Amino acid sequence: MPDHSDGAVRTRRRDLLLGATSLLGGTALFAGGVRAEDAKIKMRIGWWGSDDRHQRTLKLIKLWESRKPGAVMTAEYGGLIGYSDKISTEFAGRNAPDVLQISDNRESLIAAGRLLRLDDYIASGQLNLSDANRSVLETLKVDGKLYSIPWGLACGCFFLDATVFGDLGVALPGPNWTWDEYAEIARKISKAAPKGLYGSADIWAPAGTRAFYPFEFFLRQRGKTAFTPLGKLNFGASELTEWFTFWDDLRRAGAVPPAEVTALENGFETSPIITGRAAMYPINSSIASSLQGLTKHKLIVMPLPHGLGSKALPGPQYGPFVNTNMQIYVNADTKYKTQAVQFLDDITNDPEFGKIQLMSRGVPLSSKIAAMEMPDIAPIEQSMVDMVQFVQTHATSQYVAWPKSGSQIQDLMQRAHQEIAFGQAKIPNTVSKFFDEAGLIID
Amino acid sequence: MGDNTAGYLFLLPWFTGLSLFMAGPTLVSLYxxxxxxxxxxxxxxxxxxxxxxLITQDRRYHTALRVTLTYVMVAAPVNLAFALGLAMLLNAKIAGLSFYRAVYYIPSLLGGSVAVSILWRQIFGLGGIVSQILALFGIEGASWVSTPSHALWTLIILHVWQFGSPMVIFLAGLKQVPAELYEASSIDGAGPWRQFWVITLPMLTPVIFFNLVLQIINSFQAFTPAFIVSGGTGGPLDSTLFYTLYVYMQGFGNFRMGYASAMGWILLVIIGVVTGLAFLSSRYWVHYDDAK
Structure with missing residues (x-):
């Protein structure tokens, strides 16, 4: 997949170069031209996503190259499945892209010193984060150091199919909804809808990262976190049982689909909200534009429900927080540290970059750029901005970064959910097995 | 050595490849x-x-072993039976034979590919072709690829469907069976069924044995179908967690390359033992002409 695109990018770059040089020939007095150090820059950038994001990112790269005539940035992109494996292999071979997004295992890469620490560049002003939300940056820190910045703010959320809500005469909730309200709406829709359409998609999915963050949101309601600072689990059997039971009840009531329907999802492109099997769908909000592009129904974004004053999954604190999954990193091995950091600064603060990428990766990190983009964005993006703002104003600050084994615990969570959903084990057995296996992973 | 120098020279590219890209990495992985x-x-x-x-604690590893052994033990023989049946049909003297041979070989060309694996999701998914056909007979279909009890079987069918190469080898074997054996036996009053059991099958045993060994090794190493059909997870619920998929997940997903290497070596031993058993057993059921 990425190979073809590479070719395409290169050709376009050549056209552009030709254009640029001929232009320069005409205006001989134009200062600079192809600067020697720029002409030597050959950088690579990696990301995953869907076509909408690919197209806008390719345009960003073109803009970046046009500002540094002679410089080349090669794009390596594709879908989420397989992305992490490819990047890991490249890191092992010490040929990972200079600038990249990382979907899994960032903790291992940081521990091995393979990602560039950004703190010095921020201190020196090369990376300007003065318009960024500080509390979000705090949650990204590992041992007090920053290795990435969000390429768009996002968090776990529910997408709601407003068209289905309207057709069935079910009132849309507000952003301040509780787990009780969520469960009731899911039940109501399943009841009113034709066979095969469920109130909500389940909280687990066969691929992707869905199950663990919502659970962490739930833990935060009780002032807990998923992991301790030493990388041990920071929750017990009672919380896990409560969580599994909540979802199992919804499944038994038919409010979320049976396991074999959920297991069919193969990325958000085939998610139940797109295939017309669910009216609510939990996932990270960064895909808002892409998801809306796949359906004619009107979608809106809601934060994950909370437990304040709720009977189900209660908790005295607001759980959701901005756990942005669209982060960008610099490979510590890059020959072009300055340029890479400058690229991070461009996509964060430069209005021209902002105009191109809009909200294809979530709400811009810089509040100035976000405000500038507001007139240009689609309704779904507006809805996403509102949601992120709501969460930012309500979120509590506690967060502990995941240890190296975080990704494996997340996988374990997926499998535990499946085991219950497919009726292969009773909840208490699954819970005790979860802690057994987590013990093996963590030590 | 003198006379052989040219020969060794010609071998050099192959030998370099073997030691650089196969033997070297293999030994490193042992370390x-x-x-x-x-x-x-x-x-x-x-x-x-x-x-x-791996042996004492990792339950997923044990699942992967079980899944893979089931796959090998079912997919390999059924595939061979299917290939033999078709080879016999295509060995008949009917018009347009070479056309049919080409057509039946096509699945093997597509077989392990990503496109076919995606097609499989569609065919055996919710509301897929299989469900639609069953619906015609009043049977309610299911989503076979996403049910833990059925998912592996859709992959076995995918494997059986790729009967092309063993079929071609069987065809060649069938051509070798002397026609006079059939003539003589039919004079003695043997029908086609009896001829199959006492002539065709025994005469084919060396070819069957060859195909069996290839199939066993091949299906132990299956990876692409499970990776694509399950979206890289070995799901639903680890029901298609092939050995090689688990090696890949541990090595490249979880960065546990030492652990994955150990798995690779255990697989090597398993394949070696199973193949060895096949060779040992061959003394009792494989008939070579020259052995008599």
Missing amino acids: LSFTDYNLLDTPNWIATQNYIK
Whole structure:
């Protein structure tokens, strides 16, 4: 997949170069031209996503190259499945892209010193984060150091199919909804809808990262976190049982689909909200534009429900927080540290970059750029901005970064959910097995 | 040596490839299997810990073993039976034979590909063709690829469907069976069924044996179908967690390359033992002409 695109990018770059040089020939007095150090820059950038994001990112790269005539940035992109494996292999071979997004295992890469620490560049002003939300940056820190910045703010959320809500005469909730309200709406829709359409998609999915963050949101309601600072689990059997039971009840009531329907999802492109099997769908909000592009129904974004004053999954604190999954990193091995950091600064603060990428990766990190983009964005993006703002104003600050084994615990969570959903084990057995296996992973 | 120099020279490219890209990495992986290599840091020697953990603690590993053994034991023989049946049909003297042979070989060309695996999701998914056909007979279909009890079987069908290469080998074998054996036996009053059991099958045993060994090794190493059909997870619920898929997940997903190497070596031993057993058993059921 990425190979073809590479070719395409290169050709376009050549056209552009030709254009640029001929232009320069005409205006001989134009200062600079192809600067020697720029002409030597050959950088690579990696990301995953869907076509909408690919197209806008390719345009960003073109803009970046046009500002540094002679410089080349090669794009390596594709879908989420397989992305992490490819990047890991490249890191092992010490040929990972200079600038990249990382979907899994960032903790291992940081521990091995393979990602560039950004703190010095921020201190020196090369990376300007003065318009960024500080509390979000705090949650990204590992041992007090920053290795990435969000390429768009996002968090776990529910997408709601407003068209289905309207057709069935079910009132849309507000952003301040509780787990009780969520469960009731899911039940109501399943009841009113034709066979095969469920109130909500389940909280687990066969691929992707869905199950663990919502659970962490739930833990935060009780002032807990998923992991301790030493990388041990920071929750017990009672919380896990409560969580599994909540979802199992919804499944038994038919409010979320049976396991074999959920297991069919193969990325958000085939998610139940797109295939017309669910009216609510939990996932990270960064895909808002892409998801809306796949359906004619009107979608809106809601934060994950909370437990304040709720009977189900209660908790005295607001759980959701901005756990942005669209982060960008610099490979510590890059020959072009300055340029890479400058690229991070461009996509964060430069209005021209902002105009191109809009909200294809979530709400811009810089509040100035976000405000500038507001007139240009689609309704779904507006809805996403509102949601992120709501969460930012309500979120509590506690967060502990995941240890190296975080990704494996997340996988374990997926499998535990499946085991219950497919009726292969009773909840208490699954819970005790979860802690057994987590013990093996963590030590 | 003198006379052979040219021969060795011609062998050189192949030999270089073998030692650089096969033997070298294989030996390195043997060393890595005794370390905690994580792709990023220098490996540390941890003796047999990986092996001990695999054998005594890792339940997913045991699942992967079970899934793979089921797959091998079912898919390989059924595939061969299917290939033999078709080879016999295509060995008949009917018009347009070479056309049919080409057509039946096509699945094997597409077989392990990503496109076919995606097609499989569609065919055996919710509301897929299989469900629609069953619906015609009043049977309610299911989503076969996403049910733990059925998912592996859709992959077995996918494997059986790729009967092309064993079929071609069987065809060649059938051509070797002397026609006079059939003539003589039909004079003695043997029908086609009896002829199959006493002539065709015994005469074919060397070819069957060859195909069987290839199939066993091949299906132990199956990867692409499970990776694509399950979206890289071995799901639903680890029901299609092939051995090689688990190796890949541990090595490249979880950065546990030492652990994955240990798995690779255990697989090598398993394949070696199973193939060895096949060879040992062959004394009792494979008939070579020259042995008589």
